[in-house]
Amino acid sequence: MAAILQVRDLKKTYEGGFEALKGIALDIETGEIIALLGPNGAGKTTLISTICGITEPTSGTASVGGHDIQRDYRKARAMIGLVPQEINLEPFSMVEDNLHFSRGLFGKPRDEALVESILKRLSLWDKRRARVRELSGGMKRRVLIAKALAHEPRVLFLDEPTAGVDVGLRKDMWETVAQLKSEGVTIILTTHYIEEAEAMADRVGVIRNGQILMVEPTQDLMRRFGRKELRIELREPLTSLPAELADYEIELADEGQTLVYSYDTHADRTGIAGLMRSLNEAGIVLRDVQTRQSSLEEIFVDLVADSRTQGEAKA
Numbered sequence: 001m002a003a004i005l006q007v008r009d010l011k012k013t014y015e016g017g018f019e020a021l022k023g024i025a026l027d028i029e030t031g032e033i034i035a036l037l038g039p040n041g042a043g044k045t046t047l048i049s050t051i052c053g054i055t056e057p058t059s060g061t062a063s064v065g066g067h068d069i070q071r072d073y074r075k076a077r078a079m080i081g082l083v084p085q086e087i088n089l090e091p092f093s094m095v096e097d098n099l100h101f102s103r104g105l106f107g108k109p110r111d112e113a114l115v116e117s118i119l120k121r122l123s124l125w126d127k128r129r130a131r132v133r134e135l136s137g138g139m140k141r142r143v144l145i146a147k148a149l150a151h152e153p154r155v156l157f158l159d160e161p162t163a164g165v166d167v168g169l170r171k172d173m174w175e176t177v178a179q180l181k182s183e184g185v186t187i188i189l190t191t192h193y194i195e196e197a198e199a200m201a202d203r204v205g206v207i208r209n210g211q212i213l214m215v216e217p218t219q220d221l222m223r224r225f226g227r228k229e230l231r232i233e234l235r236e237p238l239t240s241l242p243a244e245l246a247d248y249e250i251e252l253a254d255e256g257q258t259l260v261y262s263y264d265t266h267a268d269r270t271g272i273a274g275l276m277r278s279l280n281e282a283g284i285v286l287r288d289v290q291t292r293q294s295s296l297e298e299i300f301v302d303l304v305a306d307s308r309t310q311g312e313a314k315a
């Protein structure tokens with residue numbers, strides 16, 4: 001099946017010469033949820049704005065549902081719903097009017113039943129006649145989503161949907177996104193909360209410095225995150241690994257004073273019991289043992305830091 005969103009070698013250099021996108025390539029399948037992670041200034045918003053036609057690409061292409069975002073802008077844009085990072089609603093407007101107005105902008109006929117169902121789904125039905133300025137921050141965010149859905153888009157971009165939203169509401173938002181996915185809506189979201197990506201996304205894309213470092217199924221990433229380290233402090237330092245330990249994923253650290261064994265917490269067997277036996281057979285005496293698990297945050301930070309070092313080495 002052809003990807004609903006295809007991005008090819010997309011580049012954006014802002015006036016003044018700043019290269020915000022350096023050749024992005026990305027394919028997203030229908031009904032997929034993809035989370036884009038990256039530090040501040042990585043280019044996530046620029047990528048979304050470019051695909052949504054708010055920012056013009058310097059070169060490269062993007063298409064939505066087979067419609068090129070530049071040559072076939074209207075058709076491409078009609079398939080897209082955009083929930084921007086900033087709340088850009090008219091404070092005196094009535095909640096439901098935002099949805100009717102948005103449909104009108106896309107040339108769609110008024111549809112009371114559809115607007116009702118969207119407002120109900122986002123728990124905004126009671127607030128349909130409220131003015132935007134009377135709503136809490138979390139409700140305003142939900143109005144933004146409702147408005148973005150009003151013209152029945154097939155691809156929804158959520159730029160940091162839960163920034164500044166409390167934990168309870170964040171979970172509600174995740175449920176809404178899951179429901180949209182079940183209706184076949186494709187969702188691209190940016191987030192700084194790694195647990196949000198973990199909870200919602202089928203795939204995670206890491207962006208840094210205008211480039212995609214990797215796009216991987218969330219499960220695969222979790223498997224990697226699932227790794228744990230056993231640090232074994234030795235009574236006597238080793239100069240090399242003894243033959244008895246050749247079959248283990250083990251390294252010497254701290255000038256031979258520590259053995260570091262990495263294992264998979266999701267595996268049926270961690271191999272720790274066998275390792276202890278092998279250490280015994282090799283006559284190695286332990287002083288202390290510690291375990292530590294790399295957090296999602298750490299892995300992400302390492303990944304981003306690694307690419308920076310590599311980039312600097314090249315430059």
Ligand SMILES: Nc1ncnc2c1ncn2[C@@H]1O[C@H](COP(=O)(O)OP(=O)(O)OP(=O)(O)O)[C@@H](O)[C@H]1O
Binds near residue numbers: 014038043045
């Ligand atoms: N209109 C503009 N003119 C010049 N530079 C810009 C413009 N908009 C963004 N940039 C620069 O492009 C880079 C990418 O910005 P962008 O907003 O896409 O990052 P982001 O990944 O969305 O960051 P954040 O996580 O902070 O929202 C930044 O260095 C930013 O300063």
